[in-house]
Every structure is written in C-alpha cells, then in structure tokens.
Amino acid sequence: MAEDRTFIHLLRDQVRHGLTTAQQYLAAAVYFDAQRLPELAAQTYARSADNRGHALRIVRYLLDREIGVAIGGLDEVRPDFDSPRAAIAFLLDRERAVTSQISALAAAAREADDYLGEQFMQWFLKEQVADVAEMDTLLTVLDRQGNLFDVEEFIRRELTGSTTVDTTAPRMAGAG
Numbered sequence: 001m002a003e004d005r006t007f008i009h010l011l012r013d014q015v016r017h018g019l020t021t022a023q024q025y026l027a028a029a030v031y032f033d034a035q036r037l038p039e040l041a042a043q044t045y046a047r048s049a050d051n052r053g054h055a056l057r058i059v060r061y062l063l064d065r066e067i068g069v070a071i072g073g074l075d076e077v078r079p080d081f082d083s084p085r086a087a088i089a090f091l092l093d094r095e096r097a098v099t100s101q102i103s104a105l106a107a108a109a110r111e112a113d114d115y116l117g118e119q120f121m122q123w124f125l126k127e128q129v130a131d132v133a134e135m136d137t138l139l140t141v142l143d144r145q146g147n148l149f150d151v152e153e154f155i156r157r158e159l160t161g162s163t164t165v166d167t168t169a170p171r172m173a174g175a176g
Helices: 005-034 036-066 084-111 115-145 146-160
Strands: none
Touching: 005 036, 005 084, 036 084, 036 146, 084 115, 084 146, 115 146
16 A cells, blocks of 8 residues: 555654643543542543553554554643633543544545545544543533532442443554
8 A cells, every 4th residue: 555644644643642632631630639529530540541542552553554653742731720620621622622633534544545544543533422422521510510529429420430341442552
C-alpha cells in the first residue's frame, strides 16, 4: 500500500492528542481527589487510563503496519479548575474535540482508500460516542442535581462497575 501522508500524519498526531487527553484526565482526577470527590476522581482516573490505552492502540497499529512512530511531548494540560462543574464541562469540550479529530482521521482513511485504516478507526468512532455521552450525562446530572453528593451517588450507582471487556478493541502496544 502506498502510504497516505495525510492519514498517517493525522494518526501520528493522534498519538500525542491521546496522551495529552490522558494527562488532562489525570490532572482532573487529581483536582477531584483534592476536592474529596472520590467517585469523580475514580471516574477520571479510569478515563485517563482509557485514553492512554487509545494512544497505545494507535501506536500498535502503526507498528503492525510497519509505519514509523515516535513518542514526543504533550500539548498543554490544564491543572486547575474553578469548580467541579467547570472541570466536567472542560472535559466534555475535550471529548468533543477528540471526536472531531477521530472523525477527521476516519475521513482521511476513506479518502485515501485505506480500508485497513478506515476499519481501524471504526472502533474509535464508537468509543467517542460513548465517551461524549458519559461526560454529557455527568454534566447534565450535575446541573440538574446541583449537589455534588448526589452526583457522587449517581456515579457510584450508575457508572461504577458498568464496564465490560471490549473484545473488539484493537491491541495496545505494550500489552501482552
């Protein structure tokens, strides 16, 4: 296959974006932990690990396709927030930006007639629908409840332990 530079360039950039998003979730998790919001902290610590995994899935894909990849620096990470609501709203905006990036990747693969790349991106598109919906739900619950105790209870009741192993997920670099 002749490498499509646009798709490959965007894919390499997405590794950095994914690792930056992972670090951003980690920063938010520490913020929530410092605010003594253990459920929000746990949720965002988990999302940090998920986003790191997403970046490593792209790394594995590039390695499997024998396409060079290098890990470099990250984009800026916001460490402080005015309120828990502001943190959740920021993370929702971040997820929407990631969705735009993933959509652009899928479009670039399609334009390049890179059927392997297009198939690879389908899993990420599905993930982004779920990720945006979850953050949107958290923001909606916070706005509706207005009480952080109720939000913590909602997360514990509705979101904790609801994950299942996705057997359709691409392999991660570094995973056995």
